[in-house]
Amino acid sequence: MKYFKYLVLGTLFGIILTKSEVISWFRIQEMFRFQAFHMYGVIGSAIVVGMISIQLIKRNRLKSISGEEIKLADKKFNHGIWIGGFIFGLGWAITGACPGPLFAQLGSGVGAAAVMILAALAGTWTYSALREKLPY
């Protein structure tokens, strides 16, 4: 039951991704070809709203509903950030989906998404196994 709120929020998130068509391979191709503003508008306005929200939370020292102080960890730089980012970018243009959209596609009834998710799991597992040998 304590997880129910995450199910609700995840469901809303999935509906938004689906209704705005950002889970479509065609939209991602349109984005990488700079032929429409749609994806840039979605991602850009999401960042602006997220930024304002986080500033408001920090300045007003808001607490979570359970009374905890809200903490946001700083991300640390390592070479994996850009190498891994580049590798994900290649995959993003191939599958036309980042991880969130893959799950939304699966729910929408795209059978291919199941194969892509299994392959993504294999990718994450392989990364985990090779982690110590990779450049950082």
Added chain:
Amino acid sequence: MNSMLELLQQPWPWYVAGPLIGLTVPALLLIGNKALGISSSLRHVCAACVPAGIPFLTYNWRAEIWNLVFVLGVALGGFIGYQLMGHPEIINISPETINDLKTELHLTDFSGLLPRELFSLDNLANWKGWFFLVFGGFLVGFGTRYAGGCTSGHAISGLSNLQWVSLVAVIGFFAGGLLMTWVVYPMLF
């Protein structure tokens, strides 16, 4: 009220969807002090199912069940958003994109969320299926974990929190995506 319902069934414009996605960041912080990030779920599934003694997969994944529940919700949202709330037969992408995909990738069918000619399961019998479904998916899973996040964790959550590291990651995402679209695709087809 009826027109509101009709409006919800249409594709949502960026200025509606984008801000709502942005609000997911504070919503997760306020309801549970959690940072938005979807690709971590892949790691948790690996840790839960096939840890195989790998140090990076040996941790208390049960503490992260919220993330798996969130992702389950995303799939449920995909069902509701697509099957119950209506969808266009053909997504209204730019005519230039359609033209490029016709001439460069030889696509003819523009219906659905993704081109059947590339993503049909039958394609697993030839290189296309393995490239688009298996290799593509593999790179998504490998790259996101190597970079420590995906579009949600770095682009949305990270940039919202003014993390310059996330900007480096996003530049990497685009460098890879542009190389694939503009250089590799023309060589493949």
